[in-house]
Amino acid sequence: MRYHKLVRGWLALAAMVAAGPVLAADPPEWSTPTEPFRIADNLYYVGTKGLSAYLIVSRDGAILLDGTLEQNAALIERSIRRVGVPLNRVKLIVSNHAHNDHVGAIARIKRDTGARFLASAGDRWALEHGTGQSDVTYRPTRYPAIQVDRVIGDGEVVRLGEVALTAHLTPGHTPGCTSWSMVARDGGKLRRVLFPCSITVAGNKLIGNRGYPGIVGDFRRTFAKLATMRADIVLPGHPEFADVIARGARRRAGRVDAFVDPGLLPRMVAEQRAAFEAELAAARRKVKRDAVRRNRSS
Template sequence: MAELRQFVVSPFQTNCYAVISNGHCMVVDPGDQGARIAQELKDVTVDLIVCTHGHNDHVSGVRALKEATDARFMMPEADYAWAKEHSGKVDGSGMAYGEQIPDADELLHDGDTWKLDELSFEAIAAPGHTPGGMVLLGEGFAFVGDTLFHLSCGRTDLPGGSHAELMETLAKLKRRIPASYTLFCGHGPETTMAEELAHNPWLQDGEHATDGMH
């Protein structure tokens, strides 16, 4: 059975997740604390580091984690050049933290699949919060990054954001993610697709709330 560990990182309380299967681990969005996460995961083999999008609060710890573990680093191609230039520098918040990302071992595209031990994953393109945002779809769960939150969604006022694209992405996720799935968000609490379909105003036809905040 898979194990999930969660760390809260970065100045913006970003959720970092470690999925573990038979001692093999995939880290999702290490924020700015790669060295700390490597220490926390010394009891397993970190094989993969995957980022849902290119913002500093999700990627600026990749270099330290990769150097400590020699894991493969994967992230969306559409966010890679921007993240390569801006990671570790002053970002949209006016803050600088973490380090520049290393070269990616693999750039992800819509529909790409991979395995961690016995677990299978698929990348679903989820532009809107950033041009290259992706949802990482597992078996019974999904890492949704800053695309979807409990009763909210990601902001679109940062460079590269698009409200229209985010609305199209949310409509696609309604079709792609089963109601029974658990959603692990980039900030805030986990939720379920059933909960969001029932109560998230951004997933209701013809209803919209104020824009998200992360």
Template sequence: MFARLALLAALALAGCAAQTAPTAPAAAPSGKALASACANRDGWSDPAPPAKIFGNSYYVGTCGISVVLIDTPAGLVLIDAATEEAAPSILASIRALGFDPKNVRFLLTSHEHLDHVGGLKALQEATGARVIARPEAVAALTSGQPEATDPQRGGIPPFRGVTVARTVLDGEMLKIEKLRLTAHATPGHTPGGTSWTWRSCEGTDCRTIAYVDSLSAVSADGYRFVDHPDYVATFRATFAKVEALPCEILITPHPGASTLFARLADPATLANPESCRAYAAGARMRLADRLASESTPPK
């Protein structure tokens, strides 16, 4: 309880803290440079140049894994961390944008797998930032091992665990200066899956950005979704929730899942209010195909 109250106080005081890092350049690296650099490259740790997404939000991830930086006058927020091998390039991208990594205050996560949080410990050590996650993700983030109910348990390598400073509940809003980040419980790909939404503005043009967690029904060898109807029901509830999210600019933990680089390269296609519905609909169809294949006797 004391730790939670202390972090709540820190979040509140963040609104009063001055940002000491340099202001990001008016002309941030373009999405075209990112798309070109990552053409035919999608490795989890493949370095990529940073790019502006919209307003105060920037891409600082790799060619294969999204990491999003949000700038506020009270400090920086990072969503996801890619792999430990990618941590140096993430820090370099933050610096290339004109920011000081030491000014990263909070580290948020989508889901608790090596390719998205493997670099969390290294970034926590480099920045001193505090990790915030849903309660369902804490055990895996702390131990570095997927939970027993995770479909990919046993099929994905471990990572260095981290200290989680605070938990956030479904629908809870983090208030950091003028930034309002809302956490959405979206379990399925993992038990602790979390999506995030916030408003970002360029002058009077404001858009809702949705960082929506992976929705793919993949598993370790031997796992059958048809044997876990309760988990399948949770997955389906997540699809419905994602379809209803406020969502003008969609970002996904694997950028290719939402054609992010192509959209950043062509700003006219960046925003689409139907994108979350389309993303969920595609995932629903793939889960149905997986269940059908598991129910069909082998020939």
């Protein structure tokens, strides 16, 4: 399955990052411009070829979800303007999780738009210090610190005009990982839209993680939670996981239901739950092997 292959590639990237700075270069597509496009009536893609950013437009202004890398700020702002939204109409900014490839540009976009930034308590420290905590996340890369204007809780509804965006805390990938859902009108139909936070292990330490001792339980609770949810349209932070760019091309060609795929979320959850359990089992086997070696050498 193509999604499974993409996940394996993502895990390989995580391993390279963990190996050292020489191998830690970001993929070029993360900063490659792409034309913004409409997903549903009031929902647009304004990210790069390899990193998602979504704009939700209401009568009272717009909400930006994610900002990608720091160097992409001008690209994101240009895409916002290209879909007909002046920067000063962006009133709120939210994010999925505190990794530099999703929040790196937010500090500048927040400054340029005057928008308020909302985030969960679990990621607040990392966001306001401009870094992932080492031993909590596999990517402790620095990024410009972002002042959190309001902490949101699980199930909290963020409203702007007629838009209602609901926060779902789905920790594991980071302690404050937050998925977001809304209902969007799409070609005369109402669609359930989910912006899932990442559910990949992606190099995180599962055993003996002193900075995040509850990581295993959080991942399992997140899988269980997402397994109960339903979505017609799934829009992840890495567009290739849902073929977002290709679907956008199909929509521009006239296929208004190009993004509709109710089976995508269950597939993602099932495959990532299995991958997580496999990695956890491998980590436990390694701990046992290391203990045996230490005993033999003592």
